[in-house]
Amino acid sequence: MESPGPENFSGGQKKVFDELVQGRELAAQLQFLLRDSTGDHGSVTAEDLVPRIMKSFNQAIAALSSGELGEVSGDPATLESDLPCYDRQRSEDSGEKRKKPASIDHRRGGYKRRKMLETSIRTTSTPIEDGYSWRKYGQKEILNAKYPRSYFRCTHRHDQGCLATKQVQKTEEETPMYRTTYIGQHTCRDVLKAPQFVMDGIPRDAFLFSFDSSNITTTKQDLTHGFSPLPSIKAEYNPEEATTPLTATTTTTIDHHYPTAHDNQSSSDEYFLLPDLKPLDSSILPSTPGSDYGDVSGVYSCTTSSHSSFDMDINSILGCVDFDDVFNFDNDGVLLEV
DNA sequence: AAGATTTGACCGTT
C-alpha cells in the first residue's frame, strides 16, 4: 500500500486514512497488551480494543466500498468480506428460514455469489482440524477432479455473522492429499477457541505447549514441522474420506489452535498465503520487516482460519520473535518451513 | 427437538 499522504487525499480517502490510522493505533495498543502478558493495563482490555479496531477497519472498508475513491488498492473482494452485505443480500429470502414448501421454492431469489476471496490454501496429508466449528453446506463434483469438493462455512455464520468458509478437495495423487482453501476471515468469537489465548494474554512461552494430561505434547520443535491443526470438536468430514484420529477430549480450554505432533497431519503440510491478500503494508505496522503479514481484516478475533495465518497475524501484530526462527517467509508471502 | 449433513436445484461468473 503506497500511501500518497493525507495531503493528497480526497475527502473519502481522508476518512479511510483516518480510520486506518486509528485502527493502527488501537492495534498498537493491543500489541502492547499482548506483549506484556501480565494483562494488567488498567481499564484497557483487549476485549475493549478489539471491537474498536474492528470498527475502524470496517469504517475504512465502508468508505472504500462506497465507490467514491476510485481505485482501491486492496482486493475489493477481501474488503467485501468484512462487510455484512453479503449475508444481507441473501437474508431477504433465506432469513425466514426455509419454511417455504419446495413447490413454491422455484425461485429462491437473487443471492449473490461471493467473489473468490481466498485467504490461504493448505495441503495436508489428512483433513485439517483447525479448531473451528465448520458446517458443511455443499459438495460438488468438480471437473477433472476425481473427488468431490466439500464446502464448509463457519458455524457462527448466522449467530455471529462470521463469513469464513473453506473448501476441501481431496487430490488425486499416489498419496491423496487434502487441499483446504480458506476463504475469508473468521470474525466470530468462538468461546471454545483460541481467542481466549490472545485475549487473556497468555505468556509467550505458552507457545511451547505441553499437554501432559491429554497425552499430547507440543514443543517448539513440533512447530518447526509445520502446524498441524488441533482437533475440532465436531467431525466435518465424511468418515469415508477421512478419519479424525483424535479425541475431542483434548479440546478443552486453551489448547485449541495449537498443533499436536500426533494428529498425523503435520508431515507434509504446505501453506500458502496468497500474495494479493498480503494484508498490511509493513510501513503501517511497526513490526519486523520480515514478517509483515499483519492482517487488515484479520481483526480482533484472531480466529483466523488456520494456524499458519494465525501465527502470521501474531507475528505481525506482536512482532513476535518467537516464531521468527521457526518460519521464514519469502517475498510472495509463502510460508517456508525451516 | 435441535443441529448437522446430504443432495438436487438455483444462480452468478466465465
Add this chain to the structure above:
DNA sequence: AACGGTCAAATCTT
C-alpha cells in the same frame, strides 16, 4: 452453456 458456489428441503445424528 458449462462450471462451480450456494441454497434449502429432506434426512440423519445426537
